[in-house]
Each structure stands twice: as structure tokens, then as C-alpha cells.
Amino acid sequence: MKKSFDINKIAVIGSNSFSGSHFISFLLEKTNADVIGISRSPEKSALFLPYKKQDTSKFSFFQMDLNNDIDKMMNLFDGEKPEVIVNFAAQSEVGPSWENPEHWFRTNCLGIVNLASKLKTKKYLEQYVHISSPEVYGTCKGIVKENAPYNPSTPYAASKAAGDMFLHVLSKNSLLPLIMTRSTNVYGPYQQLFKIIPRTIIYIKQGKKIPLHGGGKAVKSYIHIRDICDGTLKIIEKGKKGEIYHFSPKSGYTVRNIVERICEKMGKNFKDVVEIVGERLGQDAKYEIDSSKARKELGWMPKITIDQGLDDVIAWINDNWNEIKKQPLEYIHKE
Template sequence: MYANDMYKVAVIGCNSFTGGYVVDELLAAGEYQVLGIDREEKGRLFLPYVQNDLRRFRFAQMDVNKDMADLLALLQSEQPDYVMNLAALSEVAPSWEHPEQWMQTNVVALTILVDGLRHLPVLKKFVQISTPEVYGSVAGRVQEDAALKPSTPYAVSKAAFDLLLLAFVKQYAFPAVLMRAANVYGAHQQLFKIVPRTIIYEKLGRKLPLHGGGKATRAFIHGRDVARAYVAALTLGKVGEAYHVAPETTVTIRELVQRICDLVGEDISAVVEDTPARPGHDAVYSLDASKAKRDLRWQPEVTLSAGLAEVIAWVDTNWAEIREESLEYVHRA
């Protein structure tokens, strides 16, 4: 049952990896009623928030492509103060195989969503979870005003909706804020992602393919740190602005895998094999997060070493269940 004196937040994509951390952060704050919306239900293995007090949480199973009329009717009925959208098709490589599906979900469906949301009289903020992939391959420290040069269908779809939102801000004073986070990791992540996949492959004695030899540079940030920034953006984010959520340091994928190998006491040569680079994967990501630190009063708190150790412990604790799960990405339109 919702309390009447709390702000109401609708989290679309609440059962995505980062969405689970966002809901957990909102519930832990103690001042929000949370309406979680997602196309699928998940269990405790992949959702940190299910261990929280759920009396201020309500879940609605809806798909942005199939149930948009019902979703908008629900939001009209609930009248949330804030809406955060994490719903998206988010994998890069498969977007080359079905680009029209990425455009449908990430552009067309979400355009219908915000065109409906702009008529909600109580809406204070719409926080859209974008991606740094919209910048393409860039050198140096990237700030939020960098040119958008997407190089994959996924990145193009995200950039297109970002631009649509900024047009809505200008035309309708729509209260949108854009968030672009570095590579998010942590316990409860999809098992095909690089951090849990490396740990699992090591435990299974399998060789992990390192695309391009693992030379790509990325910044990895823990899901809890990302969730804190996203929640701060609800109240502190400035309309029409984009914010980076990233640590100060970057690592190559090979260096990341080496850190995991060091933590589990395994030689990297026993864990990886080099494979060709995948098409359209950008070589460099280095995000300047100073604006988020200033405007959102945010700082990352979880070190990479501590975060990796946490994921290792999560895999070890849930190994009986994890080893029965698929380790591959399964595409759903």
C-alpha cells in the first residue's frame, strides 16, 4: 500500500540489470513509492531489490512494444511525479542482425511513450537512460556536449531518441534529463556480460573469447553507484541536460580479466583466447563525469577491486543456480 505523503516514481525497465539497482536505491531511500514496469518477471538471483521491504513497491508486467496503450493508461491513473526509463534493446552486436527491432523499441515505442507523458500534469522529471555509445570512437576525456557519431544500429537508435527528447524539451518544455553511464557491472548481472562471464568460465574451466585481444578500453562502474546517480537526477538533474556517470579510471578488457584472474588465483593464459574484433565496437571510452559530481552531488564509492570481489562472491554463493542458467544472450524483440 502506498503512503500518500511520498513522491511516486515509475521505473520502466525495472527488472533490467541497472533497473533492479535503481528500485533497490529508491526503496532504501524511504521516501518514494515505486511503480515498477517491465515485460518480464525475474527472481532474486537477478534482482537486488527483492530483498528489500516491498510494501512501497508495485509491479506491472507490460511491454513497451505490445502494451503501450495500457502502459500509458496506467501512468495516467497513477500520476507519477517522476518517470525513469531503462527499457531498451541494449546489445550492440545483435543490433546489426535486426536493426529494425532496435529502432522500433528504442525510438518508435519510446516516442509514443513520451508523447503521452507530456500530457501528465504532475510530471516533474523524465529521466532517460541513454548510452555513451552515441559518441562513437572518440579520443581524450569526453564531455556531454561532444558530437553524436554513433557507429552501430544500437547507438544510432539511442542517439535518435536522445535528439527527439531534446526537441520535446525545446518545443513542449518536456522535463527530460539524459543519463549516460560507463560500463555497468555488479552482482545480479546478466551472465553473458564480461565480468560474470569471466568468473563463470574460469570456474567451468572454459576458455573466454577476448574479442580483438581485449584491447578495447572501457570504464567500469558498479550498479549501486550508477543507481545513486540516476536517483539523484530525478530531483537534481537539470532539464535538457545530459550527465555522465563514470569513474576516473579506465581499463582494457584484458586488464579487467587479469584483475579477475588475480582475485581467483588463476593464470590469465588458462582462461582466455584471443578472437577477432567485433564490427562497430568503439575502441575508446573515457567519460568526464564532473558535471554529475557538481549538479547531482554524486561521487562513485565502489572501487573496481571491491566490486569485482563482490561479483565473485555472488557467483560462488549462487553457483548451484548459476551453473544451470544459460550463459548466452537470448534475443527477444
């Protein structure tokens, strides 16, 4: 595929994350830019890092922690001078945020305050793209646009909202070239195995019962990671500083409906493979946000249907089953 892009260097913070690693893969495929990856943990195996199956001659990785290595990170940026920094780094799990909320606020609020305060003096930085979450809005009913008020329901969402508000202060006063994104429920191959879509597939293959919180009534707007990567690149190319852009499909599905579709694709009866368990604390009933702004201003729209996307994840798990079945299936918290 022909590559065209006029940015010389892009840094991706949170490069080991599901979304961050896919975005690096997308940049290496679609652009000629040099790409810098930064993550607090060492690089994972190719099982969870799609870019490892590509030519990585234009990619370099640095192990640095947003909370503990900020001066090292700034020295790296000052030496490399990336025109664009995209930040996927976050404590992102919702349920565990109730147990140690200070860990979530340390990264998602204080870590962001520290990072942004230092970036605002960097003349080489043309764009700081911050990956936020629609969970800052709480339950999304009706048409939720980018100017919707914050109404978080969990410590995770509150920590993201706090960090976002500080970034808006800097942007409003022309101190940071901020563009912010909020995407609904992102999924795809290489995702963490404890997430509902890969976990459902794995449990079916292992003959285990799938715990369905609240009977799976919550509505989610599932969107494939490749569509998110496409939108994020379009933001770099066409986005306006100071703006927020939503990425989402036009309608959502209940969690139950997604599990039912997976069961059908895998030849299983839904009632035979699930067990109903209590709803998660603070679970928002619905995530449906309006993405008409991104569609109009960026020329973006999702291309991968839910059925194509689910087939994509099933194929990834089947192709890598011998390795996947040895992996832990529960979330492991790192402070």
C-alpha cells in the same frame, strides 16, 4: 539507514533490467516513495532481482510492453500519477543489433517517440529521466563532455541516438521535463551472465576458455551499479531539466586488464584461461567520458573501486553457484 525523500511516487520502466532492478532496490532502501515497476516480461527470480530480498510493501509490478501496451501504460500512469518516471527500457545489446536492426529501432527510437509523445500531455509528471548511452558518441577520445556530437558506430548506438534526438526536440520546446543520463560500462552483482565480468568468473569456475575479442584492447570505464543508482537518485533530487549528466570513473581499463584482475583474484593464470578471437564489428576503441558536471552540480562521485566491485560480483556468483551454473550463458534475443 534513515530515509528522506519528498517524491511520493516513482515509476521505473524496464524494472526487470539489471540497472532498473538495482535502482528499484536503491529507491526502496533510500526513500519512502511508492515505486512502480514496469517490464515486458514477468518478474524474474531473486537471483537477478535484488529488490526481492527487501521489504517490497511499497513496490508494485506491472507487466507491460513499451511497444505493444502503450495505452495500458498510459492508463496506469493516469491512475497512479507518478511525479517521476525513469526509463531504463531498451534493446541494449550491441553485437546482435547488426542482425535485426529494425528491432532495436522499434524499441529505442519508435517506442521512445510514442512514449514521450504521450507523456508530454501529463500535467502530473515533474521529471522524465531517460537512460541513454555514451555509445551514441562513438569512440570516446580525450575529454568527452555532454555536448559532444553524435557519431554512432553500431545499429544499437544509432537507434539510441535517434530516440535521444527526439527527446531533445521535446525538451528544447518545453514539452517534456527531460533529464538524460549516460553511464559508462555498468557492472555488479545480478548482472546478465553473458556480460564480460560475470562470464569470465563463470568460465573460470567451469574450466572453460574465455573468448577475448580483439585481445581485450578496447578501453572501458567500468562503474559499479550502486554508484549509478546513487547518481540517478541525485538527478531526481538536484538535476536540472533539459540537462544531460555523465556518470563515469575518471579513468578506464582495457578489457584484458579486467580479465587479468579476475584471474588473479581467482588464482588462475591469464594465459591459461583465455583465447584471442576477432574483434566485434563496430567496436569502439575507447569509452571514457567526462563526469565533472555531475560531480560539481550533483555532488556525485563513484565510491566503489574496481577491486571492491569485482570482489562483489565474485562473491555473488560463489554464493549462488548452484543456481547460476544451471542458467544459460548466452544472450537470448527477444524482439
